[in-house]
Every structure is written in C-alpha cells, then in structure tokens.
Amino acid sequence: MGLIDIARSKSPWILHFDAGACNGCDIELLACLTPVYDVERFGIINIGNPKHADVLLVTGTVNKRSARVLRNLYDQMPEPKAVVAIGACALSGGVFHQCYNILGGVDSVLPVDVYVPGCAPKPEAIIEGVVMALGKMQEREHARKRGAA
Amino acid sequence: MMAEYLAALAAVLVAPFIGGVLMGIDRIVSARLQSRQGPPLFQPFYDILKLFAKRRMAANTFQMISVSVYLASMVLSLALLFMGQDLLVLLFILALGNIMLILGGFSVKSPYSQLGSQREVIVLLAYEPLLVCMVVGTYIMTGSFSAASIFGLERPLALSMPAFVITQALVMAMKLHKSPFDVSASHHAHQELVRGIYTEFSGPQMAVIELAHLYELVLLLGFIALFWHTNLGIGIALALACYGAVIVLDNISARMTTRWMFGFTWSFGLALAAANLAALYATGPLPR
Amino acid sequence: MGLLEPLLKISPLTLAAVLVFSPALFGVVVFAVRTKWSRKGVVTVAGWVLTLAAITVFAIAFVSRTALSATLPAQAAPWSMIVAGGDLALLAAILVIAVRFRSAMVLVVALVQLAVVLYAELTGGHAADAAPAVFIDWLSVVMVMIVSVIGSIIVVYGLPYMKEHERHLGIDEAGSHRPGFFLTMLVFLGAMNGLVIFDDLRFVFFFWEVTTLCSFLLIRHDATELANTNALRALWMNTLGGVGFAAAIALFGAHAHTYSVQALLHSPMGAAASLPILAALACLMFAAFTKSAQMPFHSWLLGAMVAPTPVSALLHSSTMVKAGVYLLMRFAPAFHGTQLSNVLAIAGGFTFVATAFLAIGQTNAKKILAYSTISNLGLIIACTGLNRPLALAAAVMLLIFHAISKGLLFMACGVVEHGIHSRDIEDMQGLVNRMPLTTLIMVIGILSMLLPPFGVLIAKLAAIEASVHLPLAMGMLVIGSTLTVAFWTKWTGRLLTSEPGAVHPKIEHLHVMYFVPLVLLTVGAVAFSLAVFPLLTELVEPAVTQYYALVPGAAGGVDLSSDVLAVPWMLVFGFMATAVVVPVLVARTRPDEEVGAYMCGEQIETPNGSGFITAAEQSCALSIRGHYFERYVGEETHGLWMTVVAALLMAAMLGAVALR
Numbered sequence A: 001m002g003l004i005d006i007a008r009s010k011s012p013w014i015l016h017f018d019a020g021a022c023n024g025c026d027i028e029l030l031a032c033l034t035p036v037y038d039v040e041r042f043g044i045i046n047i048g049n050p051k052h053a054d055v056l057l058v059t060g061t062v063n064k065r066s067a068r069v070l071r072n073l074y075d076q077m078p079e080p081k082a083v084v085a086i087g088a089c090a091l092s093g094g095v096f097h098q099c100y101n102i103l104g105g106v107d108s109v110l111p112v113d114v115y116v117p118g119c120a121p122k123p124e125a126i127i128e129g130v131v132m133a134l135g136k137m138q139e140r141e142h143a144r145k146r147g148a149a
Numbered sequence B: 001m002m003a004e005y006l007a008a009l010a011a012v013l014v015a016p017f018i019g020g021v022l023m024g025i026d027r028i029v030s031a032r033l034q035s036r037q038g039p040p041l042f043q044p045f046y047d048i049l050k051l052f053a054k055r056r057m058a059a060n061t062f063q064m065i066s067v068s069v070y071l072a073s074m075v076l077s078l079a080l081l082f083m084g085q086d087l088l089v090l091l092f093i094l095a096l097g098n099i100m101l102i103l104g105g106f107s108v109k110s111p112y113s114q115l116g117s118q119r120e121v122i123v124l125l126a127y128e129p130l131l132v133c134m135v136v137g138t139y140i141m142t143g144s145f146s147a148a149s150i151f152g153l154e155r156p157l158a159l160s161m162p163a164f165v166i167t168q169a170l171v172m173a174m175k176l177h178k179s180p181f182d183v184s185a186s187h188h189a190h191q192e193l194v195r196g197i198y199t200e201f202s203g204p205q206m207a208v209i210e211l212a213h214l215y216e217l218v219l220l221l222g223f224i225a226l227f228w229h230t231n232l233g234i235g236i237a238l239a240l241a242c243y244g245a246v247i248v249l250d251n252i253s254a255r256m257t258t259r260w261m262f263g264f265t266w267s268f269g270l271a272l273a274a275a276n277l278a279a280l281y282a283t284g285p286l287p288r
Numbered sequence C: 001m002g003l004l005e006p007l008l009k010i011s012p013l014t015l016a017a018v019l020v021f022s023p024a025l026f027g028v029v030v031f032a033v034r035t036k037w038s039r040k041g042v043v044t045v046a047g048w049v050l051t052l053a054a055i056t057v058f059a060i061a062f063v064s065r066t067a068l069s070a071t072l073p074a075q076a077a078p079w080s081m082i083v084a085g086g087d088l089a090l091l092a093a094i095l096v097i098a099v100r101f102r103s104a105m106v107l108v109v110a111l112v113q114l115a116v117v118l119y120a121e122l123t124g125g126h127a128a129d130a131a132p133a134v135f136i137d138w139l140s141v142v143m144v145m146i147v148s149v150i151g152s153i154i155v156v157y158g159l160p161y162m163k164e165h166e167r168h169l170g171i172d173e174a175g176s177h178r179p180g181f182f183l184t185m186l187v188f189l190g191a192m193n194g195l196v197i198f199d200d201l202r203f204v205f206f207f208w209e210v211t212t213l214c215s216f217l218l219i220r221h222d223a224t225e226l227a228n229t230n231a232l233r234a235l236w237m238n239t240l241g242g243v244g245f246a247a248a249i250a251l252f253g254a255h256a257h258t259y260s261v262q263a264l265l266h267s268p269m270g271a272a273a274s275l276p277i278l279a280a281l282a283c284l285m286f287a288a289f290t291k292s293a294q295m296p297f298h299s300w301l302l303g304a305m306v307a308p309t310p311v312s313a314l315l316h317s318s319t320m321v322k323a324g325v326y327l328l329m330r331f332a333p334a335f336h337g338t339q340l341s342n343v344l345a346i347a348g349g350f351t352f353v354a355t356a357f358l359a360i361g362q363t364n365a366k367k368i369l370a371y372s373t374i375s376n377l378g379l380i381i382a383c384t385g386l387n388r389p390l391a392l393a394a395a396v397m398l399l400i401f402h403a404i405s406k407g408l409l410f411m412a413c414g415v416v417e418h419g420i421h422s423r424d425i426e427d428m429q430g431l432v433n434r435m436p437l438t439t440l441i442m443v444i445g446i447l448s449m450l451l452p453p454f455g456v457l458i459a460k461l462a463a464i465e466a467s468v469h470l471p472l473a474m475g476m477l478v479i480g481s482t483l484t485v486a487f488w489t490k491w492t493g494r495l496l497t498s499e500p501g502a503v504h505p506k507i508e509h510l511h512v513m514y515f516v517p518l519v520l521l522t523v524g525a526v527a528f529s530l531a532v533f534p535l536l537t538e539l540v541e542p543a544v545t546q547y548y549a550l551v552p553g554a555a556g557g558v559d560l561s562s563d564v565l566a567v568p569w570m571l572v573f574g575f576m577a578t579a580v581v582v583p584v585l586v587a588r589t590r591p592d593e594e595v596g597a598y599m600c601g602e603q604i605e606t607p608n609g610s611g612f613i614t615a616a617e618q619s620c621a622l623s624i625r626g627h628y629f630e631r632y633v634g635e636e637t638h639g640l641w642m643t644v645v646a647a648l649l650m651a652a653m654l655g656a657v658a659l660r
C-alpha cells in the first residue's frame, strides 16, 4: 500500500445528500458526527461541497425532482469517488416504492458501491459502509492504474 | 549571506511538518473541547496527500496559477523572515498571496466563492493595518524594518509592545479563519457559505492551499516568537499560548458578521495599536 | 562611451527647441494638411522625433553626468517681453472663453490673475538675469522621458481611437475634429517639455498656462453640455492655481530679485528663508495642488473623464497632473526643514487616503482610475513634504512607474470601452472570456499598481519607511495603501469572473495601433520593475543627490540605504515568476475535467450563461454583482467633509508660513 493509499483511506471527506428521505436516515447519519460516534476519529469530515468530497452518502428515495440534483452533485465530485446508499429507501425506494413520483433506489441514477440496509441503519452500519466504499474505491483506482499502464 | 539563505531553506523545508503537526494538535484540542476524541495527529498530512492525488477538476485555468502564487508568497515570506529581511516587504508579499487567492475565488462565477472573495477583501482590509502598525512599532524600537535588527535589542519586544501581542493573536485568528472571524471561509462547511472562498478549488488546488496554510501558520507563530527574541524558548511558548487562545476562542464563539469584524478591528484593534505606538513614540528610542 | 561623444556637442538650446517646438510644428502640419494618411504619418513621426529627442537628452545626461544648461542669447530678442506677451495672450484667450461660455467663475479668476500678472510685470521687471534659461538636470530628464515617450505612445494610440470615436458619434471625415485634436495634444506635449526644462520661472509659468488652456480644449472636445461644464471647471480651478503661481513670481521678483529657479534654490532657503519667500513657496504649493488635482481641487480631474480616453490617458499619466508634483519636487530643497513641508506631507497624505477611500465605492472604471491618480499624486506630494532623500527617491520612482501603469490602464480601458460600449466595471464582468488579451494587459496594469514586486509598491514601501518621523503622515500612508488594495482587487475580480468552460477563450483581434502601444507599456511596466535597481542608481539617485546638494547640512552625498531597497527583489521576482510560469508550463492549469460552479446541484445552462433551477422549477440565469459598500464609502456622504478638511489643510499651510 503506497502513501497515497494510506492517505486516501484515512481522509474520506463525505458529502451527504437527502434525495427524499423521511429524515430517519439523516438523523442516524448525523449521529455519526456526534461525540458518541465521532467519525472524525477516522478522518471523516462532513464537507458539504461536492468539489472537496470523496464519498457521496445518499439517503432516501430518488424522485423525479431529486434525480437531476443527485446526478449534478455526483458529476461535480472529482475522481476517485464512491457512492453509498443508506437505508431501505435509498436501496430500492423502501416504503415509497411504486409511489407516483419515485424513480427507485439510488442505483437508478448513479453507480452505487455500497448498500447499507435498514430503516434506518445504525450509525455503526453507516460507518462500516463508508469503510467498505473506500476499499472499493481503492480497488477501482488500482484497476484503472493497471489499465493505464 | 550564505548562512541566511541556508537558514531560510531549512525553514522552508521544515515548516510544513511543524505546521502540520500543530494543525493536527489544533484539531485534536478542538475535538476534546467538544468531548470528542478527534482525528489522528497527522491528519492534516493525510488530507493534503489525498487531495494531491485527486483528479484535476477546474472551472478555469487561472485557478491553478492563483493557488500557485498563493503558496509561493507564503513560502517566500517565511524565507524572508528567516533571512532577517524587511518586515514591511514581507507583509506585502503575504498580501500578494492573499490577493491572488481572492482573485482565484473571484475567477469562478459561483455564488459561494464570490461571496467568500468579497468578504476576504474586507478581512484583508481589517487586519492589514494592524500588521503594518506592528512593523512600525519594531521600527521605532530598532530604527530599522529588518527582522534581523530585532535581535540587536536588549529587551524583548513583548515588554515594550504588549498590545501588539494581542493584535497579532487577533490577526492570527483572522488569517486562519477562526471564529468569530470566519466570515469568508472556514475549516468546517457553513450553510450559507459552503466553504466560502475555497468552494471552487478542488483536488490538487485545494492541496496547494492547505499546504500554504501550514506555512502561514508557522509564519504567524514566528512573528509572535520574535516578540521574545532574547530567549526564543519563551518566544515560542508565547506564540503557542496565543495559538491556544485562538483555538479556544474558535470553539467558544460564534461567527460574527463582516461588518462587526471590520468595526471591531478598526476600533478596538487599531486603538490598541495606536496607544502602544504613541507610547513608543513618547518613550522609545527615536529613529536615526 | 566614445560613441556618444558627439552627442555632447549638441547645444541644450537646440534640444530644448526640438522638445518644445517640434510637436507644435508637427501639430500645425496635421491641422493644415487634412488627409487621413498625412495625419497618421505626421503624428507618428512627431512621436518618433520626440522619443528620439528625449533619448538623446537622456544619453547626454548619462554621458556628461552634469546638468545641461544654456543661456538664451540676450541680444537676439527681448525674451522677457516675449514671454510676458505670451502670458497676456493666454489670459486674453481665457477671458474670451469666459465671455463666450458665459462663465462668471472663469471671468473673475482670470481677471484676478491678470491683475497679479500685471503687478508682477510692473514691479519685478528689473531682476538681473544672468542665470541659465534652460536647465536640464536629472529630474528634468526623468520628466522629459515620461512626457515624450509615454506621451507619444498615447498620442499614437489616439489615432485609431479617435477614428472609432468619431465613427461612433457619426462624424464623417470632412467634419472631423481630429486635426484640431491632434494639434492640441501635440502642443500640450511640447508645453510640458517646456515646463520641465526651462529654468526661468516666467517661462515655466507661460508653459504652465499653456497646459491649462490645452487641457480645457481637450476636455471640452466632444462639446456636449457636460463636457462644457467640466472643462470650464477645470479651467477656473487651474487658472486659480495660475493666480498662485503668478503671486509666487511677484514675491520672488520683489524679494529675491531673481526668477531663476536655480538661483532661488541657491539663495538662503528652508529655515533661513524670509517670510515673503516662504509665502511664495506656499503659493507655489497652492498652484501645484490645483494642477495635480489634489483635494479640495480634485473635482476637475474627475470631471475630465468626459473627454475621449487618449486625453484622460495623457492628463493622468504623463502630463498635466505631473506638472504640479514636478514643481513641488523641484522646490523641495527650498522648504526643507520647515513646518510648511510637514503640513504639505500631511495634506498630500490626506488626499492619498481620502481618494483611495472614495474609490472603493465607484463602479465607473475611468472614475476609479481618476481617484487612483489623485491618490498616487497625493502620495508623491506626501513624499515631497517628507523631504528626506529616501522619500524623494520614492517620489521619483512613483512618478515613473505611475506614468507607465496609468497610461497603460487608461489605454486598455479605452479599448475595452470600444469593445463593450461601457466603462462600468460591472459590465466588464467576465471580460476575460470576451477580450482575453486586453484583459491580460489590464490585469498586468492593475497588478503593477498594487502588488510586489512591481515598482509602484516598492516605491510605496520606501515612502512608508521614509515617513516614520511623521507619525500622522505614516498612519495615512499605511491606511491609504490598505484601502488601495480593496478597489483594485474588486475590479480585477470582476474582470476575471468567468463562465465555466472558458478554459481556452478565443483571443480577440486588436488594431495594430492599439496593440503596439499597449504591449510597449505592458512590457515597460514589467521591465522597469525588473530593472528597479539600475533605475535607482542611474536615474533616481543622481536626481536626489543633486537635490540634496542644495540642502544646507546635507551636502556630501545622500544616503538612500533602506531596508526596503535592500530586499533581494530579484529573488522575489524570480520566485513569483516561477510560481506563475510553472503551472502553465507543466500544463497543470489544464484540468483533466472542466466543471461548472457549485450551486447545490441545481446548476443548468441558460441562454444567458450559467444559471440554476429555482424551488419553483423555473430556470434562472445567475447574475453576480460586486459589492461597493455605497452606504459606507459614498461620495455623497463623505465628499463634503473631506473637501472641507482638505481646504483647512490648505489654510494650515498659510499658518505654517507664519510659524516658520
């Protein structure tokens, strides 16, 4: 593992987007930042700006209004980046599935790396999701390097 | 001459490590103040390395030039300080870097970076006179603007220019974008600002900015350390004490408005500076 | 130096004749032969002749290392009569203008001046004059270079500009006002040269009044209502300054019995001067304040921006306003060590701060430039008042660097104005996408006024260093320098604010007669800053040394050693240049991916540039404006009290005379 890899795994800055959640998942996600879970221990910062972010955390279902915004935010994140879908809604639409304005889960718009199930998932699960996403991001980056070489 | 250049070179090479560790401590202390554990000590280095390794994404070509000059001005200022050069010139080279960063923020038609840049202009206006007054104070004491001449004094500057220790701490809080002066940007995302002037810089550009911040921190601490040149141990302790005070201030205060900040520094700050300068003119050794 | 030996044989009088009269002659040809090609050709040739003459003067001064002086052949003509006649003719012209435009103000002031001039002629006519008529020392050389080289560049730039200007106003070739325009411009340059190379104050006064009249004609050029009003204001203010000048001449004639500047400077001066002599110096300061548009007389220069841009460029950078500061620098040894000098420093410092402050609230580019000019002249005057070698050196450097940068900025502004038909800096937003080349030039011009390691800033720092003895003046310089940052930065910010996707904008086409002058001055701004040390030792130091040779007790060489100047500026320059060049060279500026601004994920392209989608699902173009703090720095709020304070400072000068 090179220096860069270490740095990447120790400094995941996250961008949180609520695509249409009931706010249950958002509360759990924000709980991660509180003293009890303190994700800054792992270098995780909620940066609130796609241009600085490494991991996109999406809660809630993707509806017709939020799909474009979600796509735009994702496009403004510089590579390498990863996407984590949090909660039943983000996975498949959850309780809103088949609602008139719902497109489905996050993967109907973006390539999702990690699915964190639950309604809502526990903060521990969310943190683990981010860690798994980092692993996949690294793998992808390595594969790209190999492909380029 | 040669020795000065070597000292400057050494300082330029070592400063980012010192700055990084200090910033790591800053983050841990801030976390502890919020009853959190906080990140690893070397977190700033991880952040910078990671940012450097991100793909380059930019809105225009000027952004990279802007951050490059920003970094260069910080490095050069630090080098000039260690070469014992003219402090007045140093201040304006520092300002050059800030102005280039502001222009970089202006260069993108983005609501957030524009707002940040507009405010950063005012931040610059707010602290610049304080810095220049400090340098003028040293001139009255030494009859020279050069940093080296301070070492010719017998008494530490902090005894004759106590007010400037306070103004320097204020300047540090403003330059590091600490509360209550974090009007144009901050280390945390703010709702209406996003990341202010930094919003549109990404990846390696942001890495360069963060690296420049490490230099800036060392430089600001170096200024304060000069106030106790007779025993640099005490000087450094003084500088770190100021830094600690700024960190605590950051955690116990909320962000104020730009107008308040400007009014505060130009009334309270300048009054302090003027009072001390007046005392120096009255009692201090007169210039040549 | 053997090659340059023949140069020394050229008589100073010949040089003076070329510098002063050849522009006027060329002007007459332009006026008489009205074809497009003759105009272009003659104006260009006039520019070359002036430039070469100025370079010759420089070369001679460089080789001979002494001031050039020459006496007019006394028998050849009744010189004092001629110059007195000239003065009266000018006054007659001003009176005619006053009547023609029904301006009571001009009439009254001109009549007062007439009275003073007549009084001076009648009482002081007996002064013995063995002193040289032409005296070209280093200060004159610097001024001649500025006037002739930069002035010529501006006049040549005026060729395409005025063509476009008249096309815009719908004036055809037959009805063109251009012949008169270029005649006036060239006479102006000649008069400025005369002003700085003649030694006899009566001659200087004559040329001084010629510049007043020429500036009136040029400001009034478009003959609109506003142009008339503003030109008349310029006329009465400068004529009022002329009253001061004439009074000084009368006082010198009556009490020092000479009109020669050199003779005056060699007589007991400074603290040893008698009361009337000090009063005469105060009168000269008054005259200089009007000409250099210092507060409370700054309004005429602001009004002068109605004139076509080449006129503004000329008035602001190389002529007119520089005449005032030249006069003060010339007389600096005479008021060395007096209270008057200190008051002068504070009055100049006040204008420096006040106008920098007012400039923050402006959106009109030409107005910002005008305020900046006034501000910088205030700084130069403050330096003169500080009256120490380092301060004088800073003043000379500012004179040079300001002339280059300001000429450049005005000319670039003119090009932009023809490109986008506006002078508002809000309309210049994103100019970097539309006119990248002009923007680059403009940005270099602005940065050269503002940032280290460019010359203006080096001089400014030297000025601050020289001002520590006068705390009040120092405070003004510090705060003024800070305020200056604000308006330049905001303006540059507007220029550079670009729409995303403008990584490689298309470079616009510039008329060759725009391109060459602009590039010349841009290169000049950078090259002179790079060459700041040779400039200092070869040009500035001799100019200052010769000055302090006149100050009692300061003889034996001047000490320009300064911490600011001791900084390894070349290192700074190299470092900064590297910081700019490296990202460009290694193509790091070329992003892997272009991206628009962050707008909470709602960004879209609209027909009017980038925009966003509102909460109501509507697309909305993004519009961004600069913040000008009008409520805090407005002219309306602060203009009046500032003018009053400045007037009080002028009154304080009289007080300083009484107090010594």
Ligand code: SF4
Pocket: A020, A021, A022, A023, A024, A025, A026, A059, A060, A061, A086, A087, A088, A089, A090, A094, A095, A118, A119, A120, A121
């Ligand atoms: S998964 Fe459950 S908690 Fe989360 S947004 Fe959907 S409904 Fe709310």
